[in-house]
Amino acid sequence: xxxxxxxxxxxxxxxxxxxxxxxxxxxxxxxxxxxxxxxxxxxxxxxxxxxxxxxxxxxxxxxxxxxxxxxxxxxxxxxxxxxxxxxxxxxxxxxxxxxxxxxxxxxxxxxxxxxxxxxxxxxxxxxxxxxxxxxxxxxxxxxxxxxxxxxxxxxxxxxxxxxxxxxxxxxxxxxxxxxxxxxxxxxxxxxxxxxxxxxxxxxxxxxxxxxxxxxxxxxxxxxxxxxxxxxxxxxxxxxxxxxxxxxxxxxxxxxxxxxxxxxxxxxxxxxxxxxxxxxxxxxxxxxxxxxx
Amino acid sequence: xxxxxxxxxxxxxxxxxxxxxxxxxxxxxxxxxxxxxxxxxxxxxxxxxxxxxxxxxxxxxxxxxxxxxxxxxxxxxxxxxxxxxxxxxxxxxxxxxxxxxxxxxxxxxxxxxxxxxxxxxxxxxxxxxxxxxxxxxxxxxxxxxxxxxxxxxxxxxxxxxxxxxxxxxxxxxxxxxxxxxxxxxxxxxxxxxxxxxxxxxxxxxxxxxxxxxxxxxxxxxxxxxxxxxxxxxxxxxx
Ligand SMILES: Nc1ncnc2c1ncn2[C@@H]1O[C@H](COP(=O)(O)OP(=O)(O)OP(=O)(O)O)[C@@H](O)[C@H]1O
Ligand SMILES: [Mg+2]
Numbered sequence: 383x384x385x386x387x388x389x390x391x392x393x394x395x396x397x398x399x400x401x402x403x404x405x406x407x408x409x410x411x412x413x414x415x416x417x418x419x420x421x422x423x424x425x426x427x428x429x430x431x432x433x434x435x436x437x438x439x440x441x442x443x444x445x446x447x448x449x450x451x452x453x454x455x456x457x458x459x460x461x462x463x464x465x466x467x468x469x470x471x472x473x474x475x476x477x478x479x480x481x482x483x484x485x486x487x488x489x490x491x492x493x494x495x496x497x498x499x500x501x502x503x504x505x506x507x508x509x510x511x512x513x514x515x516x517x518x519x520x521x522x523x524x525x526x527x528x529x530x531x532x533x534x535x536x537x538x539x540x541x542x543x544x545x546x547x548x549x550x551x552x553x554x555x556x557x558x559x560x561x562x563x564x565x566x567x568x569x570x571x572x573x574x575x576x577x578x579x580x581x582x583x584x585x586x587x588x589x590x591x592x593x594x595x596x597x598x599x600x601x602x603x604x605x606x607x608x609x610x611x612x613x614x615x616x617x618x619x620x621x622x623x624x625x626x627x628x629x630x631x632x633x634x635x636x637x638x639x640x641x642x643x644x645x646x647x648x649x650x651x652x653x654x655x656x657x658x659x660x661x662x663x664x665x666x667x668x669x670x671x672x673x674x
Numbered sequence: 675x676x677x678x679x680x681x682x683x684x685x686x687x688x689x690x691x692x693x694x695x696x697x698x699x700x701x702x703x704x705x706x707x708x709x710x711x712x713x714x715x716x717x718x719x720x721x722x723x724x725x726x727x728x729x730x731x732x733x734x735x736x737x738x739x740x741x742x743x744x745x746x747x748x749x750x751x752x753x754x755x756x757x758x759x760x761x762x763x764x765x766x767x768x769x770x771x772x773x774x775x776x777x778x779x780x781x782x783x784x785x786x787x788x789x790x791x792x793x794x795x796x797x798x799x800x801x802x803x804x805x806x807x808x809x810x811x812x813x814x815x816x817x818x819x820x821x822x823x824x825x826x827x828x829x830x831x832x833x834x835x836x837x838x839x840x841x842x843x844x845x846x847x848x849x850x851x852x853x854x855x856x857x858x859x860x861x862x863x864x865x866x867x868x869x870x871x872x873x874x875x876x877x878x879x880x881x882x883x884x885x886x887x888x889x890x891x892x893x894x895x896x897x898x899x900x901x902x903x904x905x906x907x908x909x910x911x912x
Contacts, residue, residue, distance in 0.1 A: 545780070552766050552777050559764035562726060564752030564781035564829065 388517055389639040390632060395523045395592075397631020398530035402585035403608030404615070404623035405537065406458075406578025412554040412618035413574045415474065419481040420461060421582055422605015423488035426598060428454040428583025429503070429590040430492065436504045443506035443591070447529070450587050451580040458579025459572045467568070492598035500597040503590035526588045533584055534624055537577065541620060546573055554618065603647070607634075610654045616664030625665060678737070679704040679833055679864050680725070685734030687717075687724045694720040696888040697734070702833065707855065707865040709875040709896070711909055712885030718868040719761050721885075722835045725866075726758040727751050739832070753781050755832030759839065761868075763822040767811035771802055774810050774821055778828030787830070795824040798857060816847035823854065833864040840871050852878055872909040876900045884909070 403425055410418045431453050435446035465484045469477045510521045541547040549570045552560040561567060589604070590596045611630045615622025630650055637646040661667065680702040687695040695717040702708045710718050723729040725736060727748035736743040738756060746754070757778075766774050775795065779788050796803040799820045805813065810821055819839055826834055836855065840848040852874050859865050869875035876882050876896040884892040884905055892905060899905045 548769075548773060548777055549780065551769060555766045555768060556764050558728060559760060559766065560777075561728065561748045562752070562758050562760060562764075563777045563825070564749045565777070566747075566749050 385516075385639065386636075389635045391517060391519060391523075393632030393635035394628060395526050395631070396635060397611075397628035398527050399585040399589050399592075399627075400604065400608045400611050400631050401624045401627025402530055402533065402581045402588075403604060404611040404627045405534070405620065406582045407609050407612040408615070408617055408620060408623040409550070409574050409578045411612070412620075413550060413571055414466070414470075414477075416466060416477050416481065417609065418578075419478070419605075420465075420484035420488060421578070422601030422603075422608070423485050424454055424458055424461070424579045424601070425582040425586040425589075425604065426492065426596070426601035427457055427488065427586070428579075429586030429596040429600065430496070431583065432587035432590055433501070433503055433596060436506045446506070447584060447587050451583045454583030454586075455576035455580040458575040458582075461579075462572060462575040467571075489598050489602070496598070498598055500595045503594050503596050505594070506591060522592055526592060529584060529588060533581055537581070537620070540577070546570070550574055607650060610650060613654060614657055614664055616667030619664065619666045622664055622666035677704045678702070679739060680866070681735075681737040682721075682725070683735040683737075685721065685724060685731055685736065687720050687729050687731045689720075689729075694888055695724065695731075698885075698888070698890055700883050700890060700893070702864060702866055703880075704864055705859065705862070706880045707859050707867065707878055709872075709879040709882040710866070710868050710885055711870075711872040711875060711882060711899075711905075713909070714870075716885040717888040718885055719837055720888075722758055722837050722866070722868060725751075725835060726756060728758075749781070752829055752831075755830070756835065757826040757829045757831035757833075758835040759822045759826045759837060761837035761841070763815075763818045765810040765813070765818050765821050765825070767809070769810055770807050771810055771813070771821055772806045774825050775802070775828050778825035781829055788828075791828055791830055794861070795827050798827070798854060799824050816843050816850070819843065819847075819851060820854075823851075823858075827858070827863070831863055833866060834858060836865065836867040838868055838870060840869065840874070848874065872905070873900070876905075 403421065406421050407418060410416055428450050431450035432446050435441045435449050436443060441449070461484055465480045466477055469480055507522060512519050541550060549560065549565045550573065552563065552565060553567055553570045557567060607630055608627060611626035612623045614629060615626030633653060634646050634650060637649045642649065657664070678701055682698060682700050685695060685698045686693070698721060710721060712718050720729060724731050727746065738754060741754065743751060766777060775792060779791065782788055801817055802821060802824050805817065810818065813821060823839065839851050843851065848871065855865055855867060856878055867875060876899050879896040881895050882893065882899045883890050884899065892899065892902065894902065
């Protein structure tokens with residue numbers, strides 16, 4: 383029993399990182415209907431920026447986290463501007479291919495310039511284990527959950543209460559009507575990429591600290607799982623991404639716990655298929671109301 | 675003294691090979707209600723979309739308040755005081771009535787002005803005040819139309835462009851919408867309105883233009899067009 387609880391807890395931690403990543407997928411999809419395949423690589427870049435700020439500039443972990451988020455936000459904005467915006471009127475498949483291109487460019491570019499080997503992520507915070515009865519949790523794990531929750535609350539505030547957040551929702555719901563309100567659609571899309579990329583970077587830095595290593599391909603698998611999480615929760619729906627992220631994290635660790643480690647990815651994709659057959663719009667999605 | 679607020683000269687708008695609007699000329703004077711009437715596909719919506727910047731004309735000039743609109747973004751046009759209520763209302767689903775109205779005021783930065791305008795809109799449409807927190811998607815068609823108009827007024831336009839505001843509404847609601855249009859004009863906003871309901875539109879309009887296949891084929895005061903046999907035959911059911 384206690385080991386199940388322990389696995390649940392571990393799942394929530396992993397899921398927090400998936401959730402941070404899934405939010406970016408879902409927001410970008412919501413606003414320009416693009417599956418941003420390069421999103422997992424922004425998470426990777428975020429981890430490298432964190433590495434750089436801690437290891438090279440010797441900054442405090444939290445300052446490094448915030449800076450990595452800020453720089454990655456800028457990278458996200460540039461990616462959209464260079465690779466997606468010029469294709470805004472093109473068929474969707476063209477943008478999708480462009481996203482794949484950006485993904486390969488970032489992965490191979492990072493390998494070329496910084497090597498494809500894993501590198502040790504600095505232990506910026508010494509690990510301390512806490513015990514609650516049979517349960518064990520580290521300060522790093524608490525930090526991951528805490529940061530994820532704080533960022534999600536912040537995102538909710540921005541999306542629900544600020545003018546920019548309202549503009550994001552308006553552009554997602556009805557782009558032409560948003561234009562008629564005098565909303566600058568390009569600026570709103572840039573803002574969406576900035577926020578999504580910052581969240582992904584936070585996930586990357588946290589996972590670097592947690593697993594102690596980073597590499598140029600570290601974004602591939604989490605990227606796909608976070609995408610699955612976004613679809614599972616209902617693509618385009620922000621709370622759905624958080625829910626989907628946690629669910630996938632928990633499922634993954636539970637599959638491992640019952641001795642199916644080798645099949646954990648298969649289980650995740652199997653679930654995706656089942657969910658899509660049962661409810662194509664995702665758990666929080668409204669049936670049959672995919673916005674066009 | 676009549677003062678031009680909008681002057682459209684030789685406006686042409688194409689969709690690829692489709693010449694939706696061809697060399698159209700018309701003017702709107704400050705404080706007027708002007709209506710564009712014409713059959714389905716005549717190009718009425720396209721003209722409004724050209725004015726609000728949703729479509730880029732292939733030729734022609736649009737002067738608003740003596741300023742050339744060509745090259746101005748839709749955003750700047752809203753700031754200049756041109757606000758369009760789109761055909762089919764297009765309220766933002768999943769957002770409350772109040773949020774929709776806030777979005778209407780997106781280009782306005784003064785909190786006091788916002789409260790004042792909101793009070794004015796609630797005056798005009800008391801139902802919107804009652805339904806402030808309701809999801810806009812769950813409003814009835816007539817309520818959505820009121821929200822769409824209220825939302826446009828939140829930007830404090832100098833000129834409002836209405837694209838078939840009475841479309842799909844019951845007779846009682848249609849009358850209400852036409853009353854509101856007159857109230858909007860009385861509050862100092864110039865109105866350019868497209869209508870299928872040619873009879874009612876011409877009744878409240880100072881002047882009208884008749885559009886056919888992307889070209890203006892007749893113009894006159896509302897009363898003149900109402901009396902014209904050509905217009906009666908084509909648009910007023912004889
Ligand atoms: N996005 C578009 N792409 C291609 N053709 C279009 C597009 N929008 C409109 N058209 C065409 O342009 C012409 C004018 O259309 P428009 O919508 O301006 O007509 P309308 O007078 O507003 O008609 P209705 O009363 O039915 O709303 C029509 O032939 C229409 O098919
Ligand atoms: Mg039309």
